[in-house]
Amino acid sequence: MPKSTPHDSVLKHWWCDASTEYAFLGFSYEVTACQSAEQLMEEFRDIRHHFNSRYVRLYGACDREGFYDDIVNAAWENGLGVHALIWFGFNLDDIWIGRRDTLLANLHSNPRAKFVTRVLQFGSEPLFDGVLPHDQLAEQVELAKANLSSLSIPVTVSELAYGYQERGGAQDVLDAIDSINIHMLPFFSQEASTANQSWPLVLTDLQWFIDHGNGKKMYFDENGWPSVTSPSVQPNSPLAVADVHNEQQYYILLDEHCQDLKAVVGGGVGWFAHIYNDNQEPGYGIYDTSGNLKFPFHPRTFC
Numbered sequence: 001m002p003k004s005t006p007h008d009s010v011l012k013h014w015w016c017d018a019s020t021e022y023a024f025l026g027f028s029y030e031v032t033a034c035q036s037a038e039q040l041m042e043e044f045r046d047i048r049h050h051f052n053s054r055y056v057r058l059y060g061a062c063d064r065e066g067f068y069d070d071i072v073n074a075a076w077e078n079g080l081g082v083h084a085l086i087w088f089g090f091n092l093d094d095i096w097i098g099r100r101d102t103l104l105a106n107l108h109s110n111p112r113a114k115f116v117t118r119v120l121q122f123g124s125e126p127l128f129d130g131v132l133p134h135d136q137l138a139e140q141v142e143l144a145k146a147n148l149s150s151l152s153i154p155v156t157v158s159e160l161a162y163g164y165q166e167r168g169g170a171q172d173v174l175d176a177i178d179s180i181n182i183h184m185l186p187f188f189s190q191e192a193s194t195a196n197q198s199w200p201l202v203l204t205d206l207q208w209f210i211d212h213g214n215g216k217k218m219y220f221d222e223n224g225w226p227s228v229t230s231p232s233v234q235p236n237s238p239l240a241v242a243d244v245h246n247e248q249q250y251y252i253l254l255d256e257h258c259q260d261l262k263a264v265v266g267g268g269v270g271w272f273a274h275i276y277n278d279n280q281e282p283g284y285g286i287y288d289t290s291g292n293l294k295f296p297f298h299p300r301t302f303c
Contacts (some may be wrong), residue, residue, distance in 0.1 A: 001079055009079055014152070015081070015118065022262045022268030023262070023270065024051075024052075024270075024273070025271060025272055026053030026273075027057070027272060027274075027275065028224045028273070030059045030275055031058055031061065035070075037074070041078070045078050047078070047276065051299075054080065055118060057082075059222070059280070060280075073112070082117050083190050083221060084107075084121065086099050089123070104144065122141065122157045122158065123136070123158030127157070127159050127166070128160050135172055137157065141177055156177040159173075179217040181218075182209060182219065182221065183220075183223070184271075185224050186198040186201035186225070188203045190236045191237060192235060195225045195241075195246040199253055199257060206233055215265045218264060222274045223270050223273065224247065224284050225249060226247065226282075227294060230282045244295060245295075273297075
């Protein structure tokens with residue numbers, strides 16, 4: 001990052017072209033714990049320098065005043081971009097409206113926010129969870145795009161293929177979003193077994209987005225394989241195996257198919273590891289609850 005905040009005139013040319021982004025991009029990072037500014041700085045430094053990450057994709061919500069300013073500062077200081085998130089939660093209430101308004105206001109008021117916020121997401125899985133009818137979600141995307149047009153921040157929805165499919169395809173949402181941010185969680189497939197056998201499951205969902213996405217850029221943002229099950233993480237196949245070996249094997253599988261993902265329309269698929277630490281979501285962390293790496297993790301950032 002430059003020593004001082006750039007002039008808005010550079011925004012149009014600030015980011016690398018999305019068509020050049022593929023392979024490992026960074027981590028999903030849950031913020032429900034409302035991490036301190038110091039913890040964000042330390043962990044974003046680790047994300048950037050230990051793993052060669054380019055981005056942090058936020059997950060969950062912290063409603064503490066000024067929290068996104070802390071995110072922006074930690075990202076700026078460590079040379080990271082942020083996939084920001086308007087979190088709907090799971091209660092089917094309207095708390096997301098205040099979160100939307102707060103975040104949009106912050107993106108305009110914090111002079112550095114537009115230089116670290118790569119994309120604004122609506123999520124997580126608003127179609128699958130039935131938070132809004134798909135036409136209303138598409139309208140929210142269009143309104144946010146208009147609000148952020150002067151900042152050159154694109155807008156998307158963080159969602160499963162099945163979330164679209166169960167809403168008749170929700171083509172209006174696919175047409176509205178600027179990029180396609182996909183939840184790729186093959187462990188939950190009714191055909192799941194071991195992670196190293198899951199490429200056909202990945203390909204099935206990916207192909208659906210290729211067929212319906214009109215060539216838009218695609219990311220796997222909530223993307224991984226759990227090392228343990230929990231009340232909220234239960235398989236839909238009796239053959240699905242959750243352990244550390246399979247968590248590692250899933251990311252090895254993505255590395256082995258780097259060339260295949262690079263060849264996908266839109267400039268290839270970039271992927272995130274879900275999630276940074278098991279304290280954020282049991283079983284999905286690259287680190288365990290004590291802060292130890294669960295397995296060697298050096299994913300490819302190019303091929």
